[in-house]
Amino acid sequence: MGKLFLVPTPIGNLDDITFRAIKTLKEVDLILAEDTRNSGKLLKHYEITTPLQSHHMHNEHQQIDSLVRKLLGGSIFALISDAGTPAISDPGFLLTRACIESNIEVECLPGATAFVPALVNSGLPNDRFVFEGFLPLKKGRQTRLQSLAEETKTMVFYESPHKLIKTLTHFAEYFGQDRPISVSRELTKLYEENMRGTVAEVLQYFEEKPPKGEFVIVVGGNK
Numbered sequence: 001m002g003k004l005f006l007v008p009t010p011i012g013n014l015d016d017i018t019f020r021a022i023k024t025l026k027e028v029d030l031i032l033a034e035d036t037r038n039s040g041k042l043l044k045h046y047e048i049t050t051p052l053q054s055h056h057m058h059n060e061h062q063q064i065d066s067l068v069r070k071l072l073g074g075s076i077f078a079l080i081s082d083a084g085t086p087a088i089s090d091p092g093f094l095l096t097r098a099c100i101e102s103n104i105e106v107e108c109l110p111g112a113t114a115f116v117p118a119l120v121n122s123g124l125p126n127d128r129f130v131f132e133g134f135l136p137l138k139k140g141r142q143t144r145l146q147s148l149a150e151e152t153k154t155m156v157f158y159e160s161p162h163k164l165i166k167t168l169t170h171f172a173e174y175f176g177q178d179r180p181i182s183v184s185r186e187l188t189k190l191y192e193e194n195m196r197g198t199v200a201e202v203l204q205y206f207e208e209k210p211p212k213g214e215f216v217i218v219v220g221g222n223k
Helices: 019-027 036-045 060-072 093-101 115-120 141-148 161-175 199-208
Strands: 003-006 030-033 052-054 076-080 105-108 129-133 154-159 180-185 193-198 215-219
Touching (some): 003 093, 030 036, 060 076, 093 105, 115 154, 115 180, 154 161, 161 199, 161 215, 193 199
Parallel strands (some): 030 052
Antiparallel strands (some): 154 215, 180 193, 180 215
16 A cells, blocks of 8 residues: 655745655655646755656546555655645645545645744734635635625635735725734745735735735734
């Protein structure tokens, strides 16, 4: 029987990888990567020569059965995403579930996840929180925002730069302009930035300074 390792990779700074992660990636038979070109840079940096195979949201459904058969035959795989921990708003859940259903051992290594540092340095309560990831693009977005307007726990979202203004505008509409918020940009990278304030203040800031990079939004709960 084989084994599947879920291996977190840095979200920006290449130093943010564990010794165990590097050792695992060197020892497995195959690394399943969301984008082999992106992951290839990380592997080259750490002199990891393990074969790579593309495994992303557009082909994962077609690959599951084949990968499970190989794992049942004794292969040992590692699954990585472009950044952070696999299956957190990235591919990984489907293969993990299929392995568990086939009694294949799955082990997830600890490591980088973008929402944790964003939540901790937001200054908002983090003893209890809800992780929402990316909001629906169109269908169901309004319904989701309406339900979250009553959420009392701190909420965490992911957002891309070209949708940030739209999302902050919706937050002002559904959560109120005075709701406390923290927006983290380019975490661990050279131009890391954390903007804190009310929804109205943060929205005005990014309207004046066009957003660039990847964002994690932390919103205070309804009091």
